[in-house]
Amino acid sequence: xxxLTDQPFAPGELLTAFSQxxxxxxxxxxxxxxxxxxxxxxxxLELQAYPGFTERQIGKIADQARERFGLxxxxxxxxxxxxxxxxxxxxxxxxASHRRxxxxxxxxxxxxxxxxxxxxxxxxxxxxxxxxxxxLQDHADIARWETTT
Numbered sequence: 001x002x003x004l005t006d007q008p009f010a011p012g013e014l015l016t017a018f019s020q021x022x023x024x025x026x027x028x029x030x031x032x033x034x035x036x037x038x039x040x041x042x043x044x045l046e047l048q049a050y051p052g053f054t055e056r057q058i059g060k061i062a063d064q065a066r067e068r069f070g071l072x073x074x075x076x077x078x079x080x081x082x083x084x085x086x087x088x089x090x091x092x093x094x095x096a097s098h099r100r101x102x103x104x105x106x107x108x109x110x111x112x113x114x115x116x117x118x119x120x121x122x123x124x125x126x127x128x129x130x131x132x133x134x135x136l137q138d139h140a141d142i143a144r145w146e147t148t149t
Contacts, residue, residue: 001074002055002062006081011091018075018093025072025095029102031110037085041125045083048120061112069105071096076109078119111142 011032019028035045062074072095079089090113094105113119114134121132 001076002058003075003077004049004051004055004080005077006079008087009077009079009091011088014075014077014091015093018073018095022072022095024097026097027099027102028093028095029099029106030091030093031106032088033090033110035083035085035087035089038123038125041127042085042123043126044124045085045089046122046124047078047080047083047089048122049078049080050118054118057118058113061109061117065094065105065109068108069094069096069101071101071105074105074109076113078113078117080119108145111138111145114138115142 011030015028015030018030022028036042058076058078062076065071065074074095075091075093077091079087083089090110092106092109092113094102094109096102096105115138116134123130123132
């Protein structure tokens with residue numbers, strides 16, 4: 001499931017729904033990202049996406065995660081629009097036979113979402129608007145998945 005929404009969501013409810021009926025799944029790993037206030041520098045975070053295109057691009061990396069980590073299932077829900085500090089931005093859940101695969105798949109998906117997914121991010125604060133680009137650490141995080149072991 002790949003979903004973009006402009007509405008707030010409850011990560012606990014998403015986890016409960018995702019977990020239902022998984023008698024063959026040994027592990028579920030999740031990640032929930034929250035908007036930060038950046039010590040008052042950010043009053044609103046705004047994310048923009050191209051409907052349809054963004055979901056397809058995330059779907060491609062989701063397919064890679066399914067294959068690479070042998071996932072039973074996964075879910076990605078990502079906010080778009082205006083988001084207040086403290087609100088959830090992203091929820092990722094992965095289901096696998098074993099914990100390591102679930103953890104690594106969740107990490108893999110988040111690294112992609114953080115650095116390469118087609119979102120445009122803008123912070124608004126007392127100093128005005130500022131577009132956000134991936135940081136050097138974000139690029140380093142995703143680069144580790146590009147090496148083969």
